[in-house]
Amino acid sequence: MSIIAFGSEQILPEEALSMAEISNPRCSRPIDVHRWSDHPEVKALVEEIWRDYLPWQITGKQGAKRPGPQPKTSFKNQLRVLILDLYAAWLEDPELSIGMSMSPNEWKANSRYNALHLSKKLIPITEALSIAGLVDLAKGSYAGPGAKGNRTTRIRASEGLQDMFREAKFQRKDVQRFEGQEVIILRDEKMAGKVGKEVEYTDTPNTNAMRGELKSYNDLLASSFIDIATLQEPLIPREDAVDSSLPVRIHPDHARLRRVFSRKDWSMNGRFYGGWWQQVNDDWRSKIFIDDQPTIEVDFKGLHVAMLYAQAGNKMAHDPYDISSALLRKSGEGFIS
Structure with missing residues (x-):
């Protein structure tokens, strides 16, 4: 029998977890570790949960200071981040679940990508919430490196x-985003x-x-009202996605960009990601309004090829994607039907 523990203190058998049926684990998104709010009613709700639903092994004995090094973000404030993200997901879709790693090694409190310094202690906090009946939890699975069946706990x-x-x-x-969230991302090679x-x-x-x-650009986006006026609900179905259960949502949370570089190399990629308008087709983009004004999307044909021509001091006078039959004959290549 497995035991859920917090530090050296045992809490309850693992079998006590609330293992609710989450019928579609694909209807999920990763946990957002940068939710924050100083609203007094948010603090009151978190205080109620902390006081009435979590065991003393997590909250500490009343009047006693927890021994050892103190976390950069208190456990109660880490609970606040989790509750706020559960709240945001619930408002988005009551069936939407959050993917959360239950491996202590995945929680790096000092990472630049974890500005609120959430720690591995969030794992027993989440398990305790499940035991208390406040969180539905479906355990993750691991079948080996790169296996299709691998997924985090929902x-x-x-x-x-x-x-x-x-x-x-x-x-x-x-509910806002924490200002210190990192927006310049460096990633390892794909595995x-x-x-x-x-x-x-x-x-x-x-x-x-x-x-x-x-x-500066994100501040400009945050001060602008970006919308599709013809929509009754701020949702656009993912018609071409592998899983269409998660629509594209028009919300300020999805109007914040980040730059992502690849292969641990600052010269690789560096594209901008995060805008909801990047996830819809050109027909939907043509209907975007900014501050109640219609927009026009300018399409620069063969942009990157044209940039190479410009670097060489030449002007591109043809369609780079039009491969003529003469060119094919000259190269000795053809299309395979």
Whole structure:
């Protein structure tokens, strides 16, 4: 029998976890570790959960200071981040679950990609919430490196926690993003076709400049109202996606960009990601309004090829994607039908 423990203290058998049926684990997204709010009603809800639903092995004995090094972010504030993300997911879709690693090695409190310093202690906090009936939890699976069946544990707000959300006197607009979230991302090489892991790095004048420019752009996006006026609900179905259960959502959370570099190399990629408009087709993009004004998307044909011509001091006078039969005959190549 497995035991859930916090430090050296045993809490409850693992079998006590609330193993709710999450019928579609693909209807999920990774946990967002940068949710934050100082709203007094948010603090009151977190205080109630901390006081009434978590065991003393987590909260500490009343009046006693926890021994050992103190975390950069208190365990209660780490709980606040988790509750806020469960709240945001519930508002988005009551069936939407959050993917969360239950491996202590995945929680690096000092990582630049973890600005609120969430730690591995969030694992027993989550398990305790499940035991208390506030979180539905479906355990992850691991079949080996790169296996298709691998997935992280899924969690979502239970009916009990949803009732608490309904009674709470705060709204979605009261939940913000933590200002210190990293937007310049360096990733490792892909493994088994999966996105490379985030890599720590030391800042340089170049990374600082990129971060400053992107912050200014994100500030501009945050001050702009970007919408598709013809939609009744701020949702666009993913018609061409492998799984269409998660629509593209038009929300300020999805109007914040980051730059991603690959293969631990600052010369590789560096593309911008994160905008909801990047996930829809050109027909939907043509309907975008910014601050109640219609927009026009300018399409630069063969942009990168034209840039190469310009670097060589030449002007591109033809369509680079039009491979004529004369060119094919000259190269001795043809299309295979």
